[in-house]
Every structure is written in structure tokens, then in C-alpha cells.
Amino acid sequence: MHQALRRILNGAVRAELIRRNIAAGVELPVVRSQKMRFLTAEQVQDLEAARRIDMAGTVRIEETCVEVAGELVWGAPKTEAGRRSVVLPSFVARALRDHQAEYSQPRPDGLVFTAPEGGPLRRSNYRQKVWLPAIARAGLDGLRFHDLRHTAVALWIAAGANVLEVKQRAGHTRSTFTLDRYGHLFPNADEGLASRLDDLYGRRGSDGAGDVRRMSS
Numbered sequence: 166m167h168q169a170l171r172r173i174l175n176g177a178v179r180a181e182l183i184r185r186n187i188a189a190g191v192e193l194p195v196v197r198s199q200k201m202r203f204l205t206a207e208q209v210q211d212l213e214a215a216r217r218i219d220m221a222g223t224v225r226i227e228e229t230c231v232e233v234a235g236e237l238v239w240g241a242p243k244t245e246a247g248r249r250s251v252v253l254p255s256f257v258a259r260a261l262r263d264h265q266a267e268y269s270q271p272r273p274d275g276l277v278f279t280a281p282e283g284g285p286l287r288r289s290n291y292r293q294k295v296w297l298p299a300i301a302r303a304g305l306d307g308l309r310f311h312d313l314r315h316t317a318v319a320l321w322i323a324a325g326a327n328v329l330e331v332k333q334r335a336g337h338t339r340s341t342f343t344l345d346r347y348g349h350l351f352p353n354a355d356e357g358l359a360s361r362l363d364d365l366y367g368r369r370g371s372d373g374a375g376d377v378r379r380m381s382s
Contacts, residue, residue, distance in 0.1 A: 167191065167193060174186040174187065174188050175189075202307075202312040202315065202316075203319040204308075204313075204316040209320075223250055223251070223252050224251045225249075225250050226247065226249050226250070227241070227242070228242075229241070229242055229243075229247075232288055232289070237287070244336070245338075246332075246333075246337060249333065261277070270283070296310055318347050319350055328351070331343050
């Protein structure tokens with residue numbers, strides 16, 4: 166809320182409606198981040214079976230929609246890094262095409278996921294009517310919707326994604342944020358790198374052992 170107010174007042178200063186932004190420089194209380202929760206691939210499938218998860222082949226993220234005081238507000242992503250293209254696995258793309266054919270609005274700028282009456286999904290309604298029953302059926306009580314984002318990152322890392330790939334796919338502004346947030350998930354990836362280096366060393370050793378020995382010395 167402070168960030169939103171600060172941006173609004175910055176605009177007012179630029180428009181010369183007020184002299185200064187009283188929200189600038191305010192010391193905020195320390196916010197303890199909630200513990201992230203990560204699902205396994207099997208748990209994702211269980212949750213998918215309890216509700217519909219459908220996405221398209223290559224998704225271009227250029228716009229966001231948030232609910233403010235009961236009103237839906239459309240706008241650009243918070244940062245330039247938030248504007249990105251995400252290529253989805255083929256099995257997800259196939260699921261989305263099936264979903265689009267039956268449920269999505271047909272026009273080029275139509276919504277992919279709609280409320281029962283055809284408009285945008287509202288977070289509060291979706292949570293009560295769809296999300297909570299779904300996680301209960303899947304045996305995942307307490308799972309937050311945002312935990313799916315954490316799960317996606319965890320699965321990317323498990324599949325071998327490096328920090329830069331995670332940063333770009335997740336829309337992070339800085340790699341340091343990616344490491345601060347998800348760095349604890351990379352130790353297994355480090356073991357994979359060590360294994361690949363062993364393989365490289367073995368191949369070079371068989372094809373050019375002298376070169377490898379000179380490199381190692």
C-alpha cells in the first residue's frame with residue numbers, strides 16, 4: 166500500500182499538484198515474509214486434477230489486472246522485467262488450446278480465463294468458490310495461490326534452469342533477487358554442474374589427456 170501511495174504522490178509532484186511526496190523516506194516496519202511452499206510435480210498433477218489449469222504455447226505478459234476496493238484496475242507490469250515472453254511446455258500448450266476452444270472469449274483480445282458470467286475472474290470469488298475447494302480435494306490445505314509461482318520456480322530449477330533463466334522467466338529485475346529468494350534451491354543444481362564437469366573432464370581426458378593435465382596444473 167505504501168508503494169502504491171508513493172507512486173501516486175510522485176505523479177502528483179510531477180503534475181505540480183503538491184510540493185513534495187510525504188510518503189518518501191518513511192521508515193516502514195520490517196515485514197516478515199511468509200514461508201514459501203513448494204509442490205512436487207506429482208502434487209501439481211493432483212491439484213490440476215481438482216481444477217482447471219490452462220495456458221498457451223508462448224505467453225506474452227504485457228498487462229496486469231488487480232482488484233482495488235472492489236474495482237478491477239488494468240495496467241502495465243510493475244517493472245520492465247515484468248514484460249516478458251514465457252514459452253510453455255508442449256503438454257501445457259495442448260491443454261490451453263483445448264481450454265480456449267471451449268471456454269475463452271473468442272476475440273483476439275479476449276480473456277483466456279473468465280468468470281462464469283464471462284467477465285474477468287475476481288480473486289475473492291475465485292478463492293472461495295474454486296481455489297479453497299480444489300486444495301481441499303487435493304489434500305493441500307493452506308496452500309496459497311502465490312505458492313504456485315514458487316512451485317514453478319522450484320520445478321524450473323529442478324529441471325536444470327540457471328539463475329539467469331529463472332530471472333527472465335519469473336520477471337525478476339535483478340539476479341540478486343532471484344538468488345536471495347530461491348538460492349537455497351540451487352545446491353542440487355550445483356551437484357549437477359559438478360557431474361557435468363566430471364563428464365567434460367573424462368571426455369577431454371580420453372581425447373586429449375595432455376591438455377587436461379596442463380589445464381589442471
